[in-house]
Amino acid sequence: MRLITVNDIKAITQKIGIESFMQKAIDAIKEDFARWPEFNKSPRHAIHYPQGVMELMPCSDDELYSFKFVNGHPGNTAQGRLCVAALGMLAEVKTGYPLMLSEMTLLTAIRTAATGALAAQYMARSESCHLALIGTGAQAEFQFLATQAVLPIDKVSYFDPDTQAMHKFHRHMHHKADLQPSTSIRGAVKDADIIITATAAKTKNRLLEKDMVKAGTHILGMGGDCPGKTELSLELLENSRIMVEYLPQSQEEGEIQNYPNAQVHAELWELVSGAKKGRENDQEITLFDSVGFAIEDFSILRMVHDLSNELNIGQKVHITPTPLDPKDLYGTLF
Numbered sequence: 001m002r003l004i005t006v007n008d009i010k011a012i013t014q015k016i017g018i019e020s021f022m023q024k025a026i027d028a029i030k031e032d033f034a035r036w037p038e039f040n041k042s043p044r045h046a047i048h049y050p051q052g053v054m055e056l057m058p059c060s061d062d063e064l065y066s067f068k069f070v071n072g073h074p075g076n077t078a079q080g081r082l083c084v085a086a087l088g089m090l091a092e093v094k095t096g097y098p099l100m101l102s103e104m105t106l107l108t109a110i111r112t113a114a115t116g117a118l119a120a121q122y123m124a125r126s127e128s129c130h131l132a133l134i135g136t137g138a139q140a141e142f143q144f145l146a147t148q149a150v151l152p153i154d155k156v157s158y159f160d161p162d163t164q165a166m167h168k169f170h171r172h173m174h175h176k177a178d179l180q181p182s183t184s185i186r187g188a189v190k191d192a193d194i195i196i197t198a199t200a201a202k203t204k205n206r207l208l209e210k211d212m213v214k215a216g217t218h219i220l221g222m223g224g225d226c227p228g229k230t231e232l233s234l235e236l237l238e239n240s241r242i243m244v245e246y247l248p249q250s251q252e253e254g255e256i257q258n259y260p261n262a263q264v265h266a267e268l269w270e271l272v273s274g275a276k277k278g279r280e281n282d283q284e285i286t287l288f289d290s291v292g293f294a295i296e297d298f299s300i301l302r303m304v305h306d307l308s309n310e311l312n313i314g315q316k317v318h319i320t321p322t323p324l325d326p327k328d329l330y331g332t333l334f
Contacts, residue, residue: 029296054070128153186212191214
């Protein structure tokens with residue numbers, strides 16, 4: 001079995017470039033959503049605590065099985081820790097043996113951004129060039145790079161109540177687009193073609209109102225990703241063309257948890273397969289209500305497994321006993 005650490009992901013991205021890595025992630029997720037019916041799917045298993053949430057996210061096709069363990073603890077940053085920490089495993093279905101154990105904190109950020117970019121390919125206007133980011137925390141740079149990989153983004157306006165987070169975003173991304181910091185959400189989203197909400201607070205918020213969003217805008221609502229945590233007003237939802245990843249999960253955790261009568265136009269796989277259109281005209285407001293789904297983890301684990309073998313990165317570890325007699329497990333101890 002191959003063990004992939006944070007340093008290994010760093011080595012892979014430095015070897016092929018973060019932009020290439022992101023494009024490969026977008027392509028891998030697109031490939032797997034295109035064969036949606038082949039997967040065994042279920043909503044993630046979550047246990048909620050006052051401090052946050054801990055989840056398991058399994059998925060498989062007929063050849064590979066994956067799962068991810070991930071938390072969500074918004075208060076962690078006050079203690080110098082990440083809000084999200086994750087690890088993932090890939091195994092072969094034929095034997096049940098693990099193939100790879102990998103860090104998934106970085107990979108979750110990348111696959112989340114890649115999924116949003118994939119949806120934007122179908123839902124945003126093709127000439128969209130102005131991106132607005134609400135929240136410039138751990139996810140912000142990945143979201144920008146992924147969106148820029150599929151659309152001609154040359155201007156980014158952004159707001160975060162934490163000015164240090166805004167400075168951090170500028171430090172990393174100032175050479176990639178015209179960056180325009182804002183002092184308010186309303187100011188950041190003014191005239192934006194695409195709006196991404198990416199906040200961590202585990203509360204029901206109304207960050208975006210309908211009157212703040214111009215006709216033709218595409219919204220990626222990715223901060224509303226667990227029960228009791230939302231970012232958009234009901235009026236905005238009522239006036240948007242809504243797409244989701246997996247409806248049963250989105251109804252529990254996404255923006256539409258507040259809107260039982262929401263008219264969900266499509267799941268993402270239906271856009272990828274061509275069964276439905278992401279946009280009918282340039283005046284529609286489109287919303288991808290993204291909560292994250294296990295197929296995305298499956299895709300990036302599969303991709304990293306292939307890259308790690310190709311580049312010979314990662315450590316081979318002996319994690320499963322290999323007795324000469326498979327019935328003599330006890331003898332392995334001696």
